[in-house]
Amino acid sequence: MKKLYLYNGDLVKSQDPIFSASSRAHRYGDGFFETMRFFGGRLQHSYHHEQRVQKSLMLLKMQAPEGGFEQLEQQIEQLCANSGVKSARVRVSFLREADGFYTPKNQYTSTLVEILELDYEGYPLNHSGLVLGNYKELSKNSNFLSFLKTSSSLIYVMAGIHAKEQQWDDCIIFNEMGRVCETVSANIFCVSGDFIVTPPLSEYCVDGVMRKTVMDLARSYGYEVVERELTELDLSGCREIFLTSAAMGIQWVGDYMGKRLVCVAGKVLSDKLNSREV
Numbered sequence: 438m439k440k441l442y443l444y445n446g447d448l449v450k451s452q453d454p455i456f457s458a459s460s461r462a463h464r465y466g467d468g469f470f471e472t473m474r475f476f477g478g479r480l481q482h483s484y485h486h487e488q489r490v491q492k493s494l495m496l497l498k499m500q501a502p503e504g505g506f507e508q509l510e511q512q513i514e515q516l517c518a519n520s521g522v523k524s525a526r527v528r529v530s531f532l533r534e535a536d537g538f539y540t541p542k543n544q545y546t547s548t549l550v551e552i553l554e555l556d557y558e559g560y561p562l563n564h565s566g567l568v569l570g571n572y573k574e575l576s577k578n579s580n581f582l583s584f585l586k587t588s589s590s591l592i593y594v595m596a597g598i599h600a601k602e603q604q605w606d607d608c609i610i611f612n613e614m615g616r617v618c619e620t621v622s623a624n625i626f627c628v629s630g631d632f633i634v635t636p637p638l639s640e641y642c643v644d645g646v647m648r649k650t651v652m653d654l655a656r657s658y659g660y661e662v663v664e665r666e667l668t669e670l671d672l673s674g675c676r677e678i679f680l681t682s683a684a685m686g687i688q689w690v691g692d693y694m695g696k697r698l699v700c701v702a703g704k705v706l707s708d709k710l711n712s713r714e715v
Contacts, residue, residue, distance in 0.1 A: 439522060443550035446512055461533050461541065466589035468532035469493045472684050475517055476524040476558040480510055485646040493585050499533055500544040513550060524555040526684050562707040566691015566700060567606040569678065571669065572596040577612050583641035597621045612641050617667035623680035624648040627672055628702050637664035647681040654709055679703035686710055
């Protein structure tokens with residue numbers, strides 16, 4: 438399974454010294470990242486990813502890298518083609534590289550592309566339902582940074598450790614109001630009555646590309662999709678929960694805090710997602 442790396446457009450090895458000890462990414466977590474899927478010869482949902490990258494650069498007051506997202510997309514697709522990679526998980530880190538302490542002296546942005554080859558194409562639905570729990574030791578802050586995938590990701594790290602300790606596959610992160618926000622690596626949906634429900638962005642979940650894609654897809658096939666506040670009690674009373682991410686597509690939850698769940702809408706939407714051009 439191949440692992441490929443591009444630093445500012447140049448092919449590098451994983452062990453190559455890229456960052457110095459004074460790197461702002463190392464010292465302050467000064468940057469953000471975007472995770473995407475490559476298959477079918479191209480990056481999937483590239484328009485939505487480009488829009489989110491541009492929004493993140495603007496909000497974090499970072500300079501767009503030379504050539505912009507379009508050049509990055511071309512470099513990734515060309516490298517995959519030249520290396521015989523047909524399917525991959527792609528992560529692009531946008532890192533502010535500048536002298537200074539907390540206050541940077543400029544807004545120059547470097548990019549690190551990580552390409553992990555996968556042995557499958559599309560977005561396969563998991564055969565066994567995920568085991569999902571709750572994480573309440575920390576809550577997610579309520580500010581505009583909450584929508585972004587910043588390099589400062591300690592809450593996700595701690596939640597992931599907690600899930601591993603409890604032998605769960607994933608766990609729910611709650612916002613400062615004690616309501617459902619998202620999971621360690623995904624946005625969350627539940628089926629309640631005749632509605633597919635997900636927290637709105639005002640609940641400070643990540644503005645996920647697959648979240649947006651699945652909402653549009655569900656509506657186009659006649660589902661009623663509602664964005665509203667969700668509580669732990671709401672999830673305990675629903676019959677179905679599924680998670681969405683750009684890397685994995687749709688993943689269904691089979692067990693939430695001991696309650697068994699079904700996979701109906703999640704399977705339909707997963708099939709639709711894999712059958713359409715994106």
